[in-house]
Amino acid sequence: MVCMLMKPLFITAILGIVSLSFAQTNLSTSYILRNSEDSVFQDLSDFQKKVMCGGATEKPFTGKYLYNKAEGIYYCAACENPLFTSTTKFDSGSGWPSFFDQIDRNAISKREDNSYGMKRIEIVCAKCKGHLGHVFEDGPEPTGLRYCVNSASLLFIPKEKK
Numbered sequence: 001m002v003c004m005l006m007k008p009l010f011i012t013a014i015l016g017i018v019s020l021s022f023a024q025t026n027l028s029t030s031y032i033l034r035n036s037e038d039s040v041f042q043d044l045s046d047f048q049k050k051v052m053c054g055g056a057t058e059k060p061f062t063g064k065y066l067y068n069k070a071e072g073i074y075y076c077a078a079c080e081n082p083l084f085t086s087t088t089k090f091d092s093g094s095g096w097p098s099f100f101d102q103i104d105r106n107a108i109s110k111r112e113d114n115s116y117g118m119k120r121i122e123i124v125c126a127k128c129k130g131h132l133g134h135v136f137e138d139g140p141e142p143t144g145l146r147y148c149v150n151s152a153s154l155l156f157i158p159k160e161k162k
């Protein structure tokens, strides 16, 4: 009897701790698994689907936007939600396009990623939930953040030249 009572209490306590820690780090708990059959992902290449739906990472120093220094906006490759501006892009030396801030505080959702024995924060498009990369706390001022993003998850539209 005690055991039967203890179990739900224990689970409730664990859930409480989990939701509390999510709230403290501003992580989304409404994360939805990505289905590559979803129409939003249908026009992506097979490799882009592996990255955006399966969470794969492109090899460092291979992405097409790594050295892009043009002015413009980086959109989600799947749903074209605006994610970053070129003004926050910096050379992190990591081999992936890096940004110190998102374009808008609601553009990107974050969640804990404990895969590969590492504790990381995954970043996904807030709109379609497509995988973008990870965010680390070793970026430059003013945010101190480094959004490490796969080029495969991005679509860059240059600012129109006058």
Ligand SMILES: [Zn+2]
Binding pocket: 076, 077, 078, 079, 080, 081, 125, 126, 127, 128, 129, 130
């Ligand atoms: Zn998206």
